[in-house]
Amino acid sequence: MISNRFSSWIGGVAIVLLVMTAPPSSAQVCAGDCDDSGGVSIAELIRGVRIALGMELVGQCSTLDENSNGNVSIAELIAAVRSALTACGTEPLRTPTPPPTAMPTATSTPGTSDRPALLAQIADEVVLPAVRQFDSDAANLAGAAGAYAARPNATTLTAARAAWRAAMDSFQVLEPMHFGPAGSASMFMGGLGIRDEIYSWPTVNRCAVDQTTVDGDFEDSNFFSSHLVNVYGLDALELLLFREGDDNACSLRIDINRDGTWDALVSSGGLQQRQADYASVVADEIARQATRLRDEWEPSGGNFAAEVRNAGQGGSIYGSAKEALDEVFAAFFFVDTKLKDVKIALPAGINPNCFDSTCPEDVELPFSGDSKRALLKNLDGIEAIFSGAGTSEHGYAGYLRLMGATDLANRMSGRLAASRQSTEAIPGSLQQAVVSDLGAVTDAYAEIQQFTADLKSQFVSILGLTIPQEGAGDND
Amino acid sequence: MFRGGNASVASALFRPIDAASVAAFRIGFGLLLAVGFLRFVAEGWVRVLFVEPTFFFKYQGFEWVAAPPAPIIYAVFGLVCVLSLAFAAGFHFRLVSTVLFLGVAWVELIDVTNYLNHHYLIVLLLFLAIFLPLDRTWSVDAKRRSQGEPATIPAWVLYLLRFQFGVVYIFAGLAKLGSDWLLFAQPLGIWLAARDEMPLIGQWFTTTWAPYAFSWAGFLFDSTIVGLLCWSRTRAVAFFAVLAFHCGTHLLFDIGLFPFLMPIGATLFFSPSWPRRLLDRVWPGRFRASVASETTQRGWTPRRRRLAVPVAAYVAIQVLLPLRTFLYAGDVLWHEQGMRWAWKVMVREKNGSIVYRVRDPDTDRVWRVGPMSYLTWRQANEMTGQPDLILQLAHHIADDFRRRGRGDVEVRVDALVSLNGRPAAPMIDPDVDLTRVRDGFAQADWILASPDRPPFRVAQRDS
Numbered sequence: 001m002i003s004n005r006f007s008s009w010i011g012g013v014a015i016v017l018l019v020m021t022a023p024p025s026s027a028q029v030c031a032g033d034c035d036d037s038g039g040v041s042i043a044e045l046i047r048g049v050r051i052a053l054g055m056e057l058v059g060q061c062s063t064l065d066e067n068s069n070g071n072v073s074i075a076e077l078i079a080a081v082r083s084a085l086t087a088c089g090t091e092p093l094r095t096p097t098p099p100p101t102a103m104p105t106a107t108s109t110p111g112t113s114d115r116p117a118l119l120a121q122i123a124d125e126v127v128l129p130a131v132r133q134f135d136s137d138a139a140n141l142a143g144a145a146g147a148y149a150a151r152p153n154a155t156t157l158t159a160a161r162a163a164w165r166a167a168m169d170s171f172q173v174l175e176p177m178h179f180g181p182a183g184s185a186s187m188f189m190g191g192l193g194i195r196d197e198i199y200s201w202p203t204v205n206r207c208a209v210d211q212t213t214v215d216g217d218f219e220d221s222n223f224f225s226s227h228l229v230n231v232y233g234l235d236a237l238e239l240l241l242f243r244e245g246d247d248n249a250c251s252l253r254i255d256i257n258r259d260g261t262w263d264a265l266v267s268s269g270g271l272q273q274r275q276a277d278y279a280s281v282v283a284d285e286i287a288r289q290a291t292r293l294r295d296e297w298e299p300s301g302g303n304f305a306a307e308v309r310n311a312g313q314g315g316s317i318y319g320s321a322k323e324a325l326d327e328v329f330a331a332f333f334f335v336d337t338k339l340k341d342v343k344i345a346l347p348a349g350i351n352p353n354c355f356d357s358t359c360p361e362d363v364e365l366p367f368s369g370d371s372k373r374a375l376l377k378n379l380d381g382i383e384a385i386f387s388g389a390g391t392s393e394h395g396y397a398g399y400l401r402l403m404g405a406t407d408l409a410n411r412m413s414g415r416l417a418a419s420r421q422s423t424e425a426i427p428g429s430l431q432q433a434v435v436s437d438l439g440a441v442t443d444a445y446a447e448i449q450q451f452t453a454d455l456k457s458q459f460v461s462i463l464g465l466t467i468p469q470e471g472a473g474d475n476d
Numbered sequence: 477m478f479r480g481g482n483a484s485v486a487s488a489l490f491r492p493i494d495a496a497s498v499a500a501f502r503i504g505f506g507l508l509l510a511v512g513f514l515r516f517v518a519e520g521w522v523r524v525l526f527v528e529p530t531f532f533f534k535y536q537g538f539e540w541v542a543a544p545p546a547p548i549i550y551a552v553f554g555l556v557c558v559l560s561l562a563f564a565a566g567f568h569f570r571l572v573s574t575v576l577f578l579g580v581a582w583v584e585l586i587d588v589t590n591y592l593n594h595h596y597l598i599v600l601l602l603f604l605a606i607f608l609p610l611d612r613t614w615s616v617d618a619k620r621r622s623q624g625e626p627a628t629i630p631a632w633v634l635y636l637l638r639f640q641f642g643v644v645y646i647f648a649g650l651a652k653l654g655s656d657w658l659l660f661a662q663p664l665g666i667w668l669a670a671r672d673e674m675p676l677i678g679q680w681f682t683t684t685w686a687p688y689a690f691s692w693a694g695f696l697f698d699s700t701i702v703g704l705l706c707w708s709r710t711r712a713v714a715f716f717a718v719l720a721f722h723c724g725t726h727l728l729f730d731i732g733l734f735p736f737l738m739p740i741g742a743t744l745f746f747s748p749s750w751p752r753r754l755l756d757r758v759w760p761g762r763f764r765a766s767v768a769s770e771t772t773q774r775g776w777t778p779r780r781r782r783l784a785v786p787v788a789a790y791v792a793i794q795v796l797l798p799l800r801t802f803l804y805a806g807d808v809l810w811h812e813q814g815m816r817w818a819w820k821v822m823v824r825e826k827n828g829s830i831v832y833r834v835r836d837p838d839t840d841r842v843w844r845v846g847p848m849s850y851l852t853w854r855q856a857n858e859m860t861g862q863p864d865l866i867l868q869l870a871h872h873i874a875d876d877f878r879r880r881g882r883g884d885v886e887v888r889v890d891a892l893v894s895l896n897g898r899p900a901a902p903m904i905d906p907d908v909d910l911t912r913v914r915d916g917f918a919q920a921d922w923i924l925a926s927p928d929r930p931p932f933r934v935a936q937r938d939s
Contacts, residue, residue: 321673337848341846345844352845352877357841404932404933408899455829456827456828456860457827457892457894458827458898458932460894461663461825461826461894461896461897462666464666465670474732474734476592476732476734
């Protein structure tokens with residue numbers, strides 16, 4: 001008897017192991033649901049093992065014998081275990097998912113049910129409103145740029161610049177959230193690379209924008225599919241709308257200067273109209289991509305918000321909520337790799353890629369003078385993910401508190417606030433400040449570094465996060 | 477040294493035993509290696525680990541090992557994969573083992589961030605295979621040899637392989653003998669909490685008891701399993717425990733071949749003829765052993781003495797190398813001196829922020845350089861908790877600045893590291909110019925003391 005029980009147990013363990021590696025079953029019936037309850041319990045699985053071992057009759061659970069041959073095979077047992085794991089094919093076996101906006105209260109504890117709540121909040125209350133806002137601002141930008149192209153004058157230019165500024169503000173908020181459709185396909189699940197189609201910075205080529213202005217390629221209907229991202233997007237638009245004077249960004253050896261075509265365009269008086277036409281085409285494309293991004297997230301469209309919210313459940317591209325959280329975190333890493341190390345460190349001359357003492361020309365937005373403004377908007381986005389937004393306002397910080405890491409949550413919140421304060425304290429534009437008050441810029445860098453130090457150390461450890469790019473190879 | 481009563485020891489060590497169990501091990505190990513190398517290529521890890529990086533961390537004494545161009549590294553993986561099959565088949569065994577060892581060791585020595593305990597174990601086993609007669613039976617070589625040659629090996633061959641696997645378990649158990657593991661159940665508490673979506677059992681991973689149960693079970697398993705495998709009365713249960721334990725670790729963690737390699741090794745603790753007995757049940761009469769007729773000399777012959785010296789030296793090295801950990805003051809999980817080659821398997825969770833401060837002493841200009849300027853994501857993550865690698869990259873940064881015409885710079889580092897969920901603490905003295913530090917085996921005074929507060933404890937729920 002003991003050995004029989006032992007065999008059942010071994011058999012059960014073996015089947016569970018087998019099913020982990022088995023391909024999904026396409027069966028529609030609920031294999032192993034002996035009592036027709038709509039699910040398969042552990043007791044039913046054990047009964048299945050006993051039937052397979054000949055210790056009970058097949059008639060005790062006829063749903064196990066899918067091919068009605070009077071025996072229960074290993075394949076049929078695996079189908080039963082799969083039914084148990086997927087609640088008879090409807091969803092994975094798990095605790096009920098709380099409603100999207102309901103973060104657990106402080107008295108609950110972290111676990112499986114908490115990650116979906118955090119993800120739902122990020123998707124529904126942070127990212128979705130942000131992509132809607134950007135879509136709206138991008139549409140306004142397209143309208144303003146069209147008006148500027150129709151009648152290029154100081155008034156329409158001012159309006160187009162204001163619209164660009166509003167669209168850029170809402171896009172900078174989105175920068176730390178570029179997982180899913182906005183992210184690159186090679187780095188993010190569901191990635192469509194929409195972010196780079198809208199704003200390819202730091203991949204910018206201002207000379208190429210001037211070359212395109214001269215050759216008029218932007219009028220080609222295939223322009224966006226036949227040219228690199230560095231000749232369109234919000235970065236190209238900044239140059240087209242904000243650059244003063246008639247100089248171009250190319251060296252004298254480049255064709256438009258060598259063959260005199262740039263000078264000819266300037267002397268003909270057609271430069272502003274050409275740039276306005278180019279700007280209008282680019283703005284229309286930005287608006288199109290913004291709508292595409294929004295549609296990918298909207299419940300009425302691609303509903304990527306549901307992919308995030310339902311991570312780990314049937315139908316989601318994310319195999320688990322943790323996997324989705326890893327991707328959110330990978331996008332969030334923007335604060336370290338781009339905001340701190342490039343946007344601030346490069347113009348401040350503390351990034352070794354700056355060969356002079358400082359590199360004010362390397363600020364992100366040199367023509368509009370909005371680089372500091374962009375930093376603050378980035379911090380808005382970072383804060384929305386970290387501290388939460390909308391009605392529940394928990395974010396990563398709330399999740400850390402649930403994990404028992406209140407000290408870390410408070411410390412990181414404080415450092416994020418200090419980062420904002422020190423960034424706001426940079427006098428004038430970032431481009432001016434790296435020359436006139438470098439200390440203020442390095443102070444902002446130091447504050448953000450304090451935040452990212454926690455982010456990359458205790459935060460990663462406690463939440464058990466994995467950056468996807470780390471995933472290669474094994475451990476031990 | 478080898479006289480008197482030791483003659484009986486010699487007789488025991490050199491008595492002929494059935495070569496079947498080591499042959500089964502050879503076949504299993506070879507096939508596992510082939511699958512492992514194929515998997516490495518198929519997953520794209522060859523590109524990530526050997527082609528994409530532009531800088532490789534060197535082992536002390538092996539700085540001359542260079543990363544080959546991509547076509548060669550792919551060719552090496554193809555070669556070792558084929559050789560693994562030849563190894564399993566026992567085809568030109570000594571030559572194949574030698575080339576396989578050199579190929580795998582070369583790949584392993586290319587970059588320290590690729591170090592894994594089970595990779596080290598594989599290299600050691602391949603090294604032993606060069607000298608051990610694992611092809612005495614069930615091999616192409618055995619078929620080609622004269623029919624009269626017995627399918628036996630001296631017993632010490634089997635004992636040495638058992639010792640090699642035993643060392644792994646025992647030192648892995650010893651590595652868990654610390655407060656983080658036993659009193660605070662870390663890092664398992666963190667790891668299990670991150671895996672609470674696992675079907676069926678994940679719901680328990682966030683309970684109070686689960687991390688403790690897993691930690692203590694792991695410690696007791698590693699510490700006792702060798703003894704239980706050696707004792708005939710507990711061997712079968714112990715082997716089942718080996719299977720269950722490694723199945724569990726395979727499902728919970730990404731530890732590659734390790735959960736498969738160790739059960740293959742554990743089969744060596746059974747009777748040398750276990751494969752014959754098993755096969756004899758399936759095909760009666762075809763796999764009977766032929767051991768008894770062989771005669772053996774007694775005592776320590778000159779040849780045996782000559783053989784005993786390198787074997788004893790190998791055994792001593794395998795025992796002493798992990799023990800060197802105890803020569804260093806402080807927490808090895810923090811300073812990592814004596815961490816490698818010591819079977820400290822899955823005992824720490826370390827993450828951190830590394831920012832180098834590079835100063836030109838002539839102009840007083842300071843640059844801040846992150847590891848990502850030189851490393852891949854994976855390398856940067858691996859090096860974060862390893863002081864000697866932080867030092868190596870500091871030297872490389874100084875060399876790079878010199879190459880770029882920025883003269884002799886000073887390199888200091890802000891290395892804030894979290895060990896087992898503790899708040900991040902500085903791991904390297906931020907005032908030390910690392911360009912003036914040479915790595916060595918002495919206690920490193922440029923590594924700061926470990927934080928004395930206990931590791932993080934996940935807020936738990938009981939169910």
